[in-house]
Each structure stands twice: as C-alpha cells, then as structure tokens.
C-alpha cells in the first residue's frame with residue numbers, strides 16, 4: 087500500500103503553516119466514507135488549525151470503485167509536470183491500487199484509468215455512473231437555494247410568499263435536503279441555524295401538500311409504535327391516504343403482517359356491506375401482499391449477495407486480502423449465511439466443503455476481532471461479567487487501559503443506557519465506573535477532549 091504523504095500547507099488566509107496527510111487512494115470498497123467525502127469536496131481539504139480557513143489542495147489522487155469498475159485519476163494542471171511525469175504519476179497511482187487488490191480483482195480498467203484535470207469533472211463522472219444527470223444536479227441545487235431563501239426570510243409572511251411561488255419545488259426531495267441540513271446543524275451544535283430550520287420545517291409541514299402528507303405519515307408511524315397490534319396496523323392502513331405511507335407502515339409493522347393479520351383483513355372484507363368500501367379493502371389486501379413480497383425479495387437478494395461473497399472468498403487465491411477489502415460486507419447476515427452453509431455441508435456429510443467453509447469462518451472471525459478497538463472489547467467483557475468480583479478482576483487485568491478516555495467512554499455508556507431505559511446495564515456500567523475510578527491514580531485535572539488512539543468515535547447526544 088502506498089505510504090501516506092504529508093504536506094506542509096501555508097494558510098492562504100492567515101499565513102500559518104501546518105502539516106496534513108495527503109490522500110492518494112480513495113477506494114470505496116475499503117473506505118465507505120470515500121465517496122461521500124469526494125462528493126462533498128472534502129478530499130485533501132486543508133483546514134487551518136489557527137483560523138479555520140478551508141482550501142482544497144491541488145494534488146493528484148485516484149478514485150477507485152471496483153463494483154462500478156471506475157478508476158478515475160485527478161491530475162490537476164497545478165501539479166505542474168511534464169507529460170512524461172504526469173503519465174508516470176498516473177501509472178504509479180493505478181499500480182498502488184492494484185497492489186491492494188487480490189489477483190482476480192485486477193482488471194483492465196485499472197491499467198488505463200480515466201484522467202481528469204478538474205475535481206468537478208471527476209465528481210460529475212462519479213455521479214454519472216450513479217445515473218445522476220446534470221439536470222438532476224441542477225434540480226438539487228435549485229432546492230438548496232430555495233431552502234436558503236426560506237431561511238433568510240425574516241417573517242412568516244415573507245416565507246409564505248416564497249412557499250406559494252415555489253410549491254412545485256417543495257417535494258419529497260426538498261424535505262430530504264431539509265432533514266440533512268437539520269441533522270448537520272444538530273451534529274455541529276449550531277443552535278441558531280437548527281432553530282430556524284425547525285421553524286421553516288414546521289411551516290412547510292402545515293402549508294404544503296407534500297408537507298401535510300409527510301406529517302400524516304409520521305403520525306401514522308407514531309400511532310403504530312404506540313400500539314403495535316394487528317388491529318391498529320389494519321386501521322392505520324385503511325386510513326392512510328397515500329401508497330408510500332402504507333408501504334412504510336407495512337415495512338415497519340412487518341412482524342405483524344402474518345396469517346392472523348390477513349385473516350382479520352379477510353373478515354373485514356366479508357363483513358363490509360358497502361360495495362365501494364369492500365372493493366377498497368380488497369385492493370388493500372392485494373397491495374399489502376405486494377409490499378410484503380417486495381420486502382421478502384429484497385431480503386432474498388441480500389442473502390444472495392452474501393452467498394456470492396462467500397463463493398468469491400472460497401475461490402480466491404488471496405482470501406485474506408479480499409476479506410479485508412470487503413470488510414464492510416462481513417456483517418451478521420454474512421456470518422448467518424456462512425453458518426447455515428456449514429450446517430448444510432455437515433448434514434450432507436460433505437467433509438471437504440465443510441473444512442473449506444470452516445477455514446473461511448476462522449479467517450473472517452479473526453479479521454473481525456482485529457477490527458474491534460481494545461476499549462470496546464474491555465467494555466464487552468465488563469458488561470458480560472456475572473458479578474462484581476469478576477468485574478474487578480477484568481479491570482485489574484486491564485489496568486493499563488484505565489485512562490481518562492476509557493472512563494469517559496464508561497460515563498457515556500451510563501448516560502446512553504439510562505436514556506434508553508436500560509436500567510440494569512446502566513447500573514452495571516455505573517458500578518464498573520466506580521471500581522475503575524478507585525484504580526486510576528488521581529491526576530491533575532486536564533481539560534482536553536478524550537483522544538481515542540484506536541479510532542473509536544463516540545457519538546454525543
């Protein structure tokens with residue numbers, strides 16, 4: 087794998103100099119954040135630690151998406167090299183990607199990567215591969231602009247005027263942009279912006295057709311959450327005005343949609359005297375069966391994808407490399423599928439297949455264990471400890487890990503579990519925290535954010 091280069095950057099705003107690592111390979115299979123970061127214009131973005139000014143460094147990188155067979159090289163003119171040097175740099179980038187790939191994944195598209203002189207044109211190529219046209223991008227921009235105007239308007243009257251003029255643009259995609267902005271403002275602690283976004287949202291939920299539909303959808307879901315019974319689901323489905331709401335209800339209430347549910351629905355149909363209403367109920371039955379079939383088909387597809395990955399792992403000459411590349415796909419479902427394949431081989435008395443599957447199993451488990459930060463492993467051990475004595479022993483055995491950052495993690499667990507109403511776990515974590523505190527030497531109070539060398543990120547509510 088290519089080394090991580092460091093760059094010395096001089097802030098164009100305040101002239102402060104600082105170092106930052108350069109990204110040369112963006113591989114969406116190995117790093118699912120690569121694509122969103124690319125699209126957000128954050129690749130090799132230098133943010134000045136002193137004044138916060140952000141600028142993009144014009145340095146070459148390669149973007150690799152093996153599933154779409156995309157190998158795209160960003161080679162800005164500012165890299166200022168001769169043709170020959172540029173060609174060599176492009177070759178070096180594609181070779182660097184190849185070296186991370188198992189043999190069977192080294193395909194010809196990598197030998198001739200597409201080269202882009204501007205960041206924007208590369209982004210457009212990535213979007214195009216997703217079936218996103220320039221018109222669609224423009225439509226998104228228009229909606230983002232509209233949101234800005236709504237936020238800038240200072241009175242409800244002004245906002246109402248903007249809403250009335252632009253009703254056609256206030257669709258579900260607009261509401262998605264609004265939600266994303268809300269999440270971002272919330273995550274960044276921008277209380278003011280959050281407040282204004284909530285105001286705009288409340289107004290739109292009341293004043294637009296789509297808004298009223300979305301509000302009704304969320305009310306229906308809440309009603310089902312409050313009373314998750316077949317009877318309630320049936321009532322809500324009958325009341326629901328639009329197909330999307332019914333689909334959400336069936337998806338969310340999936341465990342309720344069983345034989346008994348259809349029996350209830352059939353009984354309702356049979357006892358309905360109004361011809362018109364009976365027809366509607368019959369159509370509803372068809373619709374619910376269709377949605378359920380869709381959900382099942384999707385689940386089958388997911389299992390198929392895991393089986394496919396399993397076959398690839400069995401066939402690969404470098405299964406370990408492949409497993410590392412496809413790490414995000416090695417989830418619970420994958421392990422379930424693998425386990426059931428092993429069971430099948432065992433029942434069939436197929437020793438050879440069984441032992442090959444077991445080899446994959448051991449490999450995957452080992453790789454997954456390597457991924458778990460040691461702090462999380464310790465936390466799991468503590469939560470699984472049957473009594474306080476065991477807890478104390480576990481903590482003593484790991485005393486070198488009992489630092490500020492681990493204590494902060496425990497505190498966070500206590501808070502989260504209390505918030506979720508998991509009293510038992512919260513109490514256990516509290517006890518672990520108390521014991522751990524008695525073991526950590528008193529240190530002068532240091533005010534710095536907890537650092538997690540293992541890369542564990544804590545989400546604060």
Ligand SMILES: [Zn+2]
Nearest residue numbers: 097100134137
């Ligand atoms: Zn600066």
